[in-house]
Amino acid sequence: MSAAAAARSILTQLHELMASRISAQGKLNQVVDIIGEALDSEVCSIYLLRDGMLELFATRGLNQGAVHVTKLGVGEGLTGTIAQNIETLNLAEATAHPEFQYRPETGEEKFHSFAGVPIVRRERAIGVLTVQHVEPRRYEDVEIEALQTVAMVLAELIHNAGLADGEDKGDAASSHTGQEVLDGLQLVKGLALGQAVFHQPRINIEQTVAEDVEAERQRVYLAFDKMREQIDTMAGQAEFGVGGEHEEVLQTYKMFAYDEGWSRRINEAIDSGLTAEAAIERVQQRTRMRMREIDDPLLADRMHDLEDLSNRLLRIVSGQLGTAASVGLRGDSILIAKNLGPAELLEYDRRRLKGVVLEEGSLTAHVVIVARAMGVPVLGRVRNARGLIREGDTLLLDGDFAKLTVRPSQGVLDAFEARFAINRKRQAAYAKLRDVEPFTRDGQRIQVMMNAGLRDDMPMLSLTGADGIGLFRTEFQFLVSATLPARDRQTRLYRDVLDIAGDKPVIFRTVDIGGDKQLPYLSSEISREDENPAMGWRALRLALEREGLLKAQARALLEASAGKTLNVMFPMVSEPWEFDAAKKVFDRQLAYLKRLKHSLPEAINYGVMLEVPSLAEMLDVLLPKISFISIGTNDLTQFLFAADRGNPRLAERYDWLSPAILRFLARVIQGTAGHRVDLGVCGEMGGRRLEALALIGLGIRRLSITPAAVGPIKELVRKVDTSEIGAAMKRWLASPPPDMRVALFDWAAEHEIEVD
Numbered sequence: 001m002s003a004a005a006a007a008r009s010i011l012t013q014l015h016e017l018m019a020s021r022i023s024a025q026g027k028l029n030q031v032v033d034i035i036g037e038a039l040d041s042e043v044c045s046i047y048l049l050r051d052g053m054l055e056l057f058a059t060r061g062l063n064q065g066a067v068h069v070t071k072l073g074v075g076e077g078l079t080g081t082i083a084q085n086i087e088t089l090n091l092a093e094a095t096a097h098p099e100f101q102y103r104p105e106t107g108e109e110k111f112h113s114f115a116g117v118p119i120v121r122r123e124r125a126i127g128v129l130t131v132q133h134v135e136p137r138r139y140e141d142v143e144i145e146a147l148q149t150v151a152m153v154l155a156e157l158i159h160n161a162g163l164a165d166g167e168d169k170g171d172a173a174s175s176h177t178g179q180e181v182l183d184g185l186q187l188v189k190g191l192a193l194g195q196a197v198f199h200q201p202r203i204n205i206e207q208t209v210a211e212d213v214e215a216e217r218q219r220v221y222l223a224f225d226k227m228r229e230q231i232d233t234m235a236g237q238a239e240f241g242v243g244g245e246h247e248e249v250l251q252t253y254k255m256f257a258y259d260e261g262w263s264r265r266i267n268e269a270i271d272s273g274l275t276a277e278a279a280i281e282r283v284q285q286r287t288r289m290r291m292r293e294i295d296d297p298l299l300a301d302r303m304h305d306l307e308d309l310s311n312r313l314l315r316i317v318s319g320q321l322g323t324a325a326s327v328g329l330r331g332d333s334i335l336i337a338k339n340l341g342p343a344e345l346l347e348y349d350r351r352r353l354k355g356v357v358l359e360e361g362s363l364t365a366h367v368v369i370v371a372r373a374m375g376v377p378v379l380g381r382v383r384n385a386r387g388l389i390r391e392g393d394t395l396l397l398d399g400d401f402a403k404l405t406v407r408p409s410q411g412v413l414d415a416f417e418a419r420f421a422i423n424r425k426r427q428a429a430y431a432k433l434r435d436v437e438p439f440t441r442d443g444q445r446i447q448v449m450m451n452a453g454l455r456d457d458m459p460m461l462s463l464t465g466a467d468g469i470g471l472f473r474t475e476f477q478f479l480v481s482a483t484l485p486a487r488d489r490q491t492r493l494y495r496d497v498l499d500i501a502g503d504k505p506v507i508f509r510t511v512d513i514g515g516d517k518q519l520p521y522l523s524s525e526i527s528r529e530d531e532n533p534a535m536g537w538r539a540l541r542l543a544l545e546r547e548g549l550l551k552a553q554a555r556a557l558l559e560a561s562a563g564k565t566l567n568v569m570f571p572m573v574s575e576p577w578e579f580d581a582a583k584k585v586f587d588r589q590l591a592y593l594k595r596l597k598h599s600l601p602e603a604i605n606y607g608v609m610l611e612v613p614s615l616a617e618m619l620d621v622l623l624p625k626i627s628f629i630s631i632g633t634n635d636l637t638q639f640l641f642a643a644d645r646g647n648p649r650l651a652e653r654y655d656w657l658s659p660a661i662l663r664f665l666a667r668v669i670q671g672t673a674g675h676r677v678d679l680g681v682c683g684e685m686g687g688r689r690l691e692a693l694a695l696i697g698l699g700i701r702r703l704s705i706t707p708a709a710v711g712p713i714k715e716l717v718r719k720v721d722t723s724e725i726g727a728a729m730k731r732w733l734a735s736p737p738p739d740m741r742v743a744l745f746d747w748a749a750e751h752e753i754e755v756d
């Protein structure tokens with residue numbers, strides 16, 4: 001009999017049984033009979049996890065007196081080993097296995113051969129299904145396959161009847177895997193505790209047994225079609241390159257998506273009586289088990305891709321397409337994802353989102369900037385996070401030491417609580433600095449401003465005591481909207497922002513869309529055709545061509561600033577004429593408003609971001625036209641080093657404290673000397689203490705940084721003597737030390753300046 005036929009005959013009987021009205025225990029009693037008979041096995045038993053122990057719930061062939069009496073710990077005996085490792089055992093001679101244990105009440109001494117499969121729900125073993133035989137023989141592959149398929153259906157029955165420990169009763173089930181510590185890359189500092197939530201949730205398989213095999217085949221056929229279409233579209237999009245995906249991965253995806261073997265195995269599983277969802281999962285389980293036996297990191301990576309694809313197929317077939325954001329977070333949560341876009345992150349409830357774990361990610365990716373602004377710690381580059389973490393696991397994210405503790409022990413939680421308390425104390429110290437003006441030891445006033453992008457960010461202005469908003473990223477409103485924000489909505493936001501800021505200045509940056517800030521409603525126009533979106537049709541380049549967009553924004557900004565000072569800044573200016581063109585759009589709108597006798601801003605200051613290196617060569621031409629410059633070190637670094645800011649593989653490669661960048665900045669600072677132009681830095685670099693120290697040493701006197709960094713940077717400023725660090729920087733730039741970061745760090749330690 002084929003595996004499919006064996007399983008089908010059992011499944012048909014189980015299907016009827018599941019629908020019948022007898023008790024759950026009665027059903028299990030019949031299940032062991034059905035399986036025993038179909039596989040011609042003398043013993044068939046079901047153990048279920050109850051209160052953390054595997055309890056014999058039903059048996060055919062063992063002593064009935066052992067039912068509900070025999071209990072094994074997870075990891076104990078053969079049955080416990082199967083549950084612990086979530087693996088299948090197939091033994092001709094059970095007693096020969098090192099984990100074999102004998103339970104006299106069962107009367108199992110006469111049975112030599114033994115096979116068992118885990119009953120798994122949501123990647124946890126909730127029970128074990130075993131068969132035994134007097135004659136020593138290994139069960140055939142078809143029989144094992146049939147058992148595994150049946151175990152899947154049993155998982156549904158057991159879950160529906162509430163017979164085993166549920167997923168929420170994770171302690172018992174998870175104690176067998178215990179605490180695990182994963183390393184990552186620090187993207188946003190901070191500590192967080194919460195339950196693991198997958199950005200793309202695992203699919204709940206509601207029904208495992210098919211009603212109509214042909215209909216299930218058809219569903220899978222259509223889902224494959226759709227998935228292949230998606231992969232092909234992905235291949236046609238330049239931005240597939242963003243976020244570290246590369247040609248090779250894409251090829252693997254394509255190879256799997258079109259793999260005949262994979263679709264054939266799924267169809268065979270459907271033939272055995274499973275629904276499309278259950279069949280996909282069944283095949284995936286089998287692949288997982290096979291792969292686990294092969295210890296090859298390269299294959300593990302491939303496995304990862306296949307998991308990804310298999311989940312995609314499941315989502316399509318089940319119609320469960322939403323992310324965890326659409327369902328909503330239920331408590332303190334730590335989000336797990338391969339990678340995220342900034343808009344996707346913004347969909348989550350800020351009060352419940354405590355941390356983010358990414359398998360990819362890099363320091364200046366916009367999603368990380370958004371998380372930093374939200375005060376949410378992020379750990380990046382956690383390899384195979386989605387494989388090692390299970391939904392609902394307790395996670396302790398330590399952004400300071402770049403570690404993630406999965407299922408932390410009580411001792412670790414206690415230690416964490418102590419660090420949390422220290423953190424709170426630190427925060428309290430920063431809060432005290434709120435109304436203190438940041439002067440250096442030698443009396444230089446450093447402007448410490450904050451970056452913002454949404455109305456929700458604004459309360460941070462008074463909470464941190466920042467000097468103003470040095471960068472208001474207006475595109476964030478566009479990112480969080482389902483449609484292009486109409487002009488009056490823009491006006492309202494800008495007006496609110498200015499009202500909340502009161503006397504403090506706000507620098508509005510016109511939209512910087514494109515690159516890694518894709519808008520779903522404009523994506524067909526933006527960047528799709530760009531090979532490299534960060535260097536493509538983005539920011540001002542796009543705004544100058546889609547003049548309607550810039551015109552509307554200019555009107556909104558001018559109207560919102562009536563009677564006040566408007567500071568407006570253009571992103572990605574590469575040549576001075578681009579500034580002229582952008583300003584002209586504002587001038588025209590201003591003239592129009594004047595004609596209509598609208599009230600106008602009291603003053604307008606224009607400025608640019610310096611983030612494209614070419615502009616540094618044109619300062620003499622540009623500076624007479626503008627009031628201020630803000631150096632955007634995020635983009636500047638990627639362009640100086642030709643290193644994509646979103647590429648996780650390059651995330652650790654180049655240092656902001658490299659002499660190349662610092663020398664470049666020094667030249668820009670020199671180039672502005674003698675001009676009446678305010679110069680500041682608004683990239684992420686300025687929010688890190690060691691980097692801020694270097695910037696102050698170079699002569700920067702205005703920083704605009706993420707809100708959480710305002711306190712720590714103010715504290716730093718008060719300990720610095722600008723002439724001392726200035727002299728050191730001059731020395732180092734003339735003759736760079738082997739490692740600038742180390743040199744700065746040692747210098748800070750010598751001068752008793754805390755930089756961590």
Ligand code: PEP
Binds near residue numbers: 632633635
């Ligand atoms: C920058 O590039 O440094 C910057 C501040 O702008 P954004 O991060 O929004 O590109």
Ligand code: MG
Binds near residue numbers: 571611632634
């Ligand atoms: Mg930028």
